[in-house]
Every structure is written in C-alpha cells, then in structure tokens.
Amino acid sequence: MKPKQQRLALVGVALAVIAGASTLAVSALGETATYFYSPSDVLAKGVAPGEAIRLGGLVEPGSVAREGATILFRVTDNAQQTAVRYTGIIPDLFREGQGVIAEGKFGADGTFVADSVLAKHDENYMPPEVAGALHKTKTAAEAGE
Amino acid sequence: MHRFANPARFLKIARVATPITALLGLALLAAGLGLGLFSSPPDYLQGESVRIMYVHVPTAWFGMGGYLFVALASAAFLVWRHPLADVAARAAAPVGATFTAVCLMTGALWGRPTWGTYWVWDARLTSMLVLLFLYLGYIALANAYDDRERGGRAAAILALVGVVNLPIIKFSVEWWNTLHQPASIRMSGSSIHPEMLQPLLLAALGFQLIFAATVLMRMRTALAGQVIAARAARLAGAHG
Missing domain, CATH: 1.20.5 (Single alpha-helices involved in coiled-coils or other helix-helix interfaces)
Structure with missing residues (x-):
C-alpha cells in the first residue's frame, strides 16, 4: 500500500x-x-416522595383549576396521568392540551409539587387564522359525531 | 479532485465565485428576512417571537453543515496532505463557530418567552453547546503550534473525532425526552405553514451562500498571506 x-x-x-x-x-x-420523565415512566420507575425529578407530558384538557396564585392540573402521556400543584408564574404558552415540563417532587399525598413549570413547544408553526380554522373543523367534526 | 486542489487554479475560480455568491446570498437573505421579519404571519401560539426562527434555524443548519465541511476538509488534509484542504478547514471554522453562537443566542431569546427559560441542560441544547466548544477547540489547536503543519494535523484529528456530535445533535430530540421540539422539516414533509416555510427556506439559502462567500474570502486572504510571508522570507534571505 x-x-x-x-x-x-x-x-x-x-x-x-x-x-x-x-x-x-x-x-x-x-x-x-433524558430531560424529563412521562407519567408512565414515573409509574414504572417508582419515584419516591421527596425525590427531585422533572415530569413532562401534556396538560390534560379540563384538568386545570386555579386557587389564587396556585394552579392545579394533571399531566398526561395519554396512558397515565399525574396531578400537579404549582404556585408561581406560569409561562404564556401554558394551556390545556399543550406540552409542559414541571420540576419538583412528589408530596406524601401523591400530588407532584412543582417548583418551576416550563411550557414545551411542538413542531407545528402556523398563522392564527389557520389554527382557528383547524380548531373549527375539529370542533365541527366532534359535534357531528 | 487534485485539479481543484491547485491553489493557483482555486484562486482563479474563487476570484469570480466570491462576488457572485456574496451578492446572491445578500439578495436572498434580504428577501428571506424581509418576508420573514415583516410580512409573514405571526404564529398562533408564539405570536411575533416566531420570527426568531428565520435566523435561528438557518444558523443551526449551517453551524452544523459548517462543521461537516471542516471535518471533510480535515479528512482530505490528513489523507492527501494537501495544504489547500487545511486552508479551507481553518477558514470555515470561525464562520461555523459564529453561526453556532448566533443559533444558541437566538434560541435563548426565543426560549425565554416561549418555554419560560433562557437555557436548560437538555440533550439538544447541550449537544449544540458542545458543537461550539468543538469549533473553539479546533481553532485553538490549529493555532497552538509554531509549526503550522503540525497544528493543522492535530486540529484535523480533533475535527474528525467531533463529527460524532453531529448525529447526536440531529437525533437528540428523538432519542431522549427534551425541552426542545423535534424537527419540523422532515423527509415526509413540513409542519411549518407554507407562508412561514417559504421565507425560512429563502433565508436559509441566503445564509448558506453568505457562509460560502465568507469562507472563500477567508481562504483567499489566507493564501495571499502565505504568498506575502514566503516573499518576505525570500527577501530576508537575500539581504541576510
């Protein structure tokens, strides 16, 4: 060679x-x-109360409740759900059906107590009119069922 | 391939190619950013901050593409020992590092209003920061030796080892749970609305040509510097 x-x-x-x-x-x-665990991961791993983790998933539609500055909601991965409690400023993008990452630990009652909440953005980019039209079609389809 | 590796031939081509790429790149960049920053629609969730994408995404692509170029030129330099490959890799590294830095900064500025944080240590953000450090390491190593050839060879090996980071950046959002969203533009299509995708692609092409034009300019400057240094050495020898 x-x-x-x-x-x-x-x-x-x-x-x-x-x-x-x-x-x-x-x-x-x-x-x-991995940056966060899904509710299913948490169940499979068996996270002890007081252990600091990040929990991620979608905000379950219809699960959001507010008590003053405290917000209660459930995070879902469409298989398992976890109840979350957070007191503080929530990002603008936080809304039902959107991705969210909560950092904190499980309390004794099984509720996840978050110290911070980050909103996750998905890979879809579109103008408001298009999103509105999509939403309308979806709602119409659901109403038609 | 060796035909183009001849510096004289390269300079002849580069003299014509530099202004063409630079002007075409500036025109496309002006069109892409003009459309993206002013006339494209806001996003239904992010609002106006979606416009950061028109800089963030192209700089991410060519920050990574630039590294691939540095690595390929480094491989050519290691195997064929051709000096022009070394000149090309050295010329591209600071440009790629700048693109990567711009990508990281625009990403942080987008992250604050969208995610609620400037920075997290998730797999995508961390691997992109590693890319910036690889560039800086390459630049430092390439200039660390008095003997230019040795520095070039050491840096070329670093560039080749660092190539493993490129697939990690690309697939980090699929291999691990990350705060960063997965890719919007895939083989199967795009999940970016056409009104936003067109300015993005125009801007991306513009950024790519600006990248190429800057590398060409830096290569010409480096070669001119070598000619001057050789002439100065000859003159010093004649007088001495």
Missing part, C-alpha cells in the same frame, strides 16, 4: 472505532440524558 492509501485506511478505521464507541456511549447514557 502507498502511504496515501495507508492514511486513508487509518482514517477510515479510526472513524469506525469512534462511531462504535460513541454508539455504545449514547446507548449507555440512555435514560440519564
């Missing part, structure tokens, strides 16, 4: 090794790199 081909082979082998190593590293990271 000419030196050039040797170097090409060396770079190729090195890249393959690095790719293999990082695949192992990424799969070993697994859950550790």
Whole structure:
C-alpha cells in the first residue's frame, strides 16, 4: 500500500472505532440524558416522595383549576396521568392540551409539587387564522359525531 | 479532485465565485428576512417571537453543515496532505463557530418567552453547546503550534473525532425526552405553514451562500498571506 492509501485506511478505521464507541456511549447514557420523565415512566420507575425529578407530558384538557396564585392540573402521556400543584408564574404558552415540563417532587399525598413549570413547544408553526380554522373543523367534526 | 486542489487554479475560480455568491446570498437573505421579519404571519401560539426562527434555524443548519465541511476538509488534509484542504478547514471554522453562537443566542431569546427559560441542560441544547466548544477547540489547536503543519494535523484529528456530535445533535430530540421540539422539516414533509416555510427556506439559502462567500474570502486572504510571508522570507534571505 502507498502511504496515501495507508492514511486513508487509518482514517477510515479510526472513524469506525469512534462511531462504535460513541454508539455504545449514547446507548449507555440512555435514560440519564433524558430531560424529563412521562407519567408512565414515573409509574414504572417508582419515584419516591421527596425525590427531585422533572415530569413532562401534556396538560390534560379540563384538568386545570386555579386557587389564587396556585394552579392545579394533571399531566398526561395519554396512558397515565399525574396531578400537579404549582404556585408561581406560569409561562404564556401554558394551556390545556399543550406540552409542559414541571420540576419538583412528589408530596406524601401523591400530588407532584412543582417548583418551576416550563411550557414545551411542538413542531407545528402556523398563522392564527389557520389554527382557528383547524380548531373549527375539529370542533365541527366532534359535534357531528 | 487534485485539479481543484491547485491553489493557483482555486484562486482563479474563487476570484469570480466570491462576488457572485456574496451578492446572491445578500439578495436572498434580504428577501428571506424581509418576508420573514415583516410580512409573514405571526404564529398562533408564539405570536411575533416566531420570527426568531428565520435566523435561528438557518444558523443551526449551517453551524452544523459548517462543521461537516471542516471535518471533510480535515479528512482530505490528513489523507492527501494537501495544504489547500487545511486552508479551507481553518477558514470555515470561525464562520461555523459564529453561526453556532448566533443559533444558541437566538434560541435563548426565543426560549425565554416561549418555554419560560433562557437555557436548560437538555440533550439538544447541550449537544449544540458542545458543537461550539468543538469549533473553539479546533481553532485553538490549529493555532497552538509554531509549526503550522503540525497544528493543522492535530486540529484535523480533533475535527474528525467531533463529527460524532453531529448525529447526536440531529437525533437528540428523538432519542431522549427534551425541552426542545423535534424537527419540523422532515423527509415526509413540513409542519411549518407554507407562508412561514417559504421565507425560512429563502433565508436559509441566503445564509448558506453568505457562509460560502465568507469562507472563500477567508481562504483567499489566507493564501495571499502565505504568498506575502514566503516573499518576505525570500527577501530576508537575500539581504541576510
């Protein structure tokens, strides 16, 4: 082999090794790199009261209740639900059916007490008129059922 | 490939290509950002802050694309030892780093009103920050040696190792739960309304051409600097 081909082979082998190593590293990271747990994850893992975690999912429609500055709602992943209590300023994007991430711990009564609440944005971008039209179609379809 | 690796031939092509890419890029950028920042509709949820997307998304794409370019040029330099590949990688790195920094800053400014926070350590944001550090590491390492060739080779190896970060950035939003949303533009289509998608794609093309034009300019400057240095060395030798 000419030196050039040797170097090409060396770079190729090195890249393959690095790719293999990082695949192992990424799969070993697994859950550790996850930013939040869904209600199903929480149930499967069995999070102890007082353990600090982040809980994420959708705000269950119809579950939001306010008591002064305190807001109560349920987070759902369409399989399991978790009740959340939070006192403080809620992001503007917080609304029923939208993604949300609550940081805090479970209380003794099984309610998740959040210290902070972040709104999650999804990958859909559209003008208000389009969103309104979509909403109307959906409502009409639901009414027609 | 070696035909284009000839610096004299490269300079001949670059002299013509630089103004064309720069002007075309500026025109497309003006069109894309003009439409995006002024005449495109606001978003139904984010309101006016959706306009940050027209800068954030293109800079994210070419921050990553720029790194791929640096890595490919580095591989070519390591294998074929051609100096022009090193010049290209060194020229692109600061431009890519700037794009990545702009992406991170615009993302923070968008995150505050939308998510409720400037920054979280989720997989997407963290891996993008790692990309910025890879760029900075490459630049530092490339200039750390008195012997330019050695610095170039050490930095090229770093650039190649760092390539693993690109798929991690891309798929972070699918592999892990993240605060950052998944990709809107996929093979199967886009979940961005056409009235917003068109300015975004125009701006993206503009940013890409500006990126290319800046790299071409930096490569020409670097090559001119080498010519001057060689001439100065010859003159010093003649007088000495």
